[in-house]
Amino acid sequence: MPSLTRVPRSARKPAEDRRVDFERRVLRAVEELLAEGIPFTELAVQKIAAASGSARSTFYRYFPDKSRLLIRMAELATTDLFAAAEQWWADEHADRRAGVVRAIGVMIEGFRAHRHLLLALSEVATYDREVGAYWRSRVATFAALVHTRLDADRAAGRLADDLNPTATALVLTSMVERTITVACGLDTGISDEEVAEALGRAIWLVVYGDAP
Template sequence: MPSLTRIPRSARKSSDDRRVEFERRVLSAVEDLLGDGTPYTELAVQRIAAASGAARSTFYRYFPDKSSLLVRMAELATADLFAAAETWWRAEHTDEQAGVVAAIAAMISGFRAHRYLLLALSEVSAYDRAVARYWRTRVAGFAELVCTRLDTERAAGRVAPRLDPQSTALVLTSMVERTLTVAFASETGITDEELAASLGRAIWLVVYGDAQTTA
């Protein structure tokens, strides 16, 4: 007769599922603590573990230090944020500025949802090598995607021949990253819709604004 208390093996959560669930709890706990005004550097591991309902030993099994914790939390927080922009850069650009504005609006929405964590990431990456390496690599990967698309657009004659894909990708990526960081670091009075419209327009004009001119 089957046990009435033992959970069937097929119904148990896999180790991957348990990890994802745990990481999501930690992400929520960290963002709540940062949202209360506590700087990331002052967040004790014990406090984070307690807020996420985990034992300290369990916490260290997943995150050996606060640098690895911040990197993993940033990966979770930026997944959708980058996906929105990557989708636009891979799509057909036949809708003038509407597509890029929508992509930027999605990025802004994602940044707002995780603003405390992402601002902490920006701050900590200034002095923590592991965190800085992760963020540089992540942004560089996105810039490479942009560069590849710009190179394709130039070869197809859809952008000005003098547009340099590599430097333009660097400019666009840095512009978006810095704009969002500044916009959320303090109260600017600019709405998310206004920011998306202006940033989207700037990106479109940099890429396609002089497409009809000659070199």
Template sequence: MATTTQPRRKIRERRDDVRRRVLRTAAEMMADGTPYTELPVQRIAERAQVARSTLYLHFPDKSRLLLALADEAVDALFGEAVIWWRADHSDGVDGVARAMRQMIAAYREHRRVLHALAEVAGYDPEVAEFWRERIRRFAAVVQNRLERERRAGTVDPEMDVRPTAQVLIWTVERTISAHCHHDEGAGDEGIARTLARTIWLTVYGTTPAPPHGDRRPANR
């Protein structure tokens, strides 16, 4: 049994190694400034030191390669926001701002892959469905939280939670995308806090409390 398992393990390890090398190479080539749509498969294979036929065994086409790269990028983009939507929100707008900072940082780190994802989704049905499915997953998290808040009486009882979730998600994603495209980082804090305030007011309809450490005594 051991003699049969060991060769299989080695084969799996070799396959995993090839996959990692191809993904790392594609990411490095994009980091050098080459748009994803202009990356030739042959060049990726050569730099990853794998045969082109071997690359195609793992990624039948460039769309599949992009989806593999996008998996990590999208998880990083939405990860902190999902944590906030599932938290107790006791830290008010500060907690939202923290999530927005993480989203902005994740977008900057993966901006080339996320830009390629948005571009290719415009004409590739498989990539477009991947992006829609990831948005649907995130929307379900937001919608479920809004429904719980509505049942608990902590938000407007007339809130239509499904379109509210959609508006919040697309407002955040599009704002961060446009901001990172035109700003090198100086305006990140302002965008994070503005998005945080927008989300908080949309959900709870109350003026956010001042940031921790910035509480001033009331005038007497």
């Protein structure tokens, strides 16, 4: 007689699906707890597990410590954010200024959607070696993409000959990261649309302002 409680093998989710579901629940739980004003350093594993409807043993199976937790949550939260910027740098820049403003707008929207988590990441990265190394590596990977595009465009004569791709990539990446963090972390009185327009204009001028 078939069991009335055991889920048939054909109906069970693959391990990867279970992991994705679990990580999404944890992400929602962490962001909700942070939104309540609880600092990330004070978030107990038991509280996160309870809020996500999971056991501590399950939590530790996926996340051996809170540093790994924050890194994985940041990966989930920034996927679309980085994708928007990477897409602009990969595209043709016929509508240079309008295109970069749109990309920055998507980045701001993505950051604001996960504001509490990403602000916690920014803070923890300053003193947690593992989290700091992850974030520096992630930003460096994006800066390398920008550098490659600038180098190619300069070689093709689309940019000023004296533009330094390495230094410019560092300036642009740092400017975007810091501006969006401040805009979403403080009550500046400036709308997201205004920030996107100003930041997009600044990027466009740095890259193409003195182009041939």
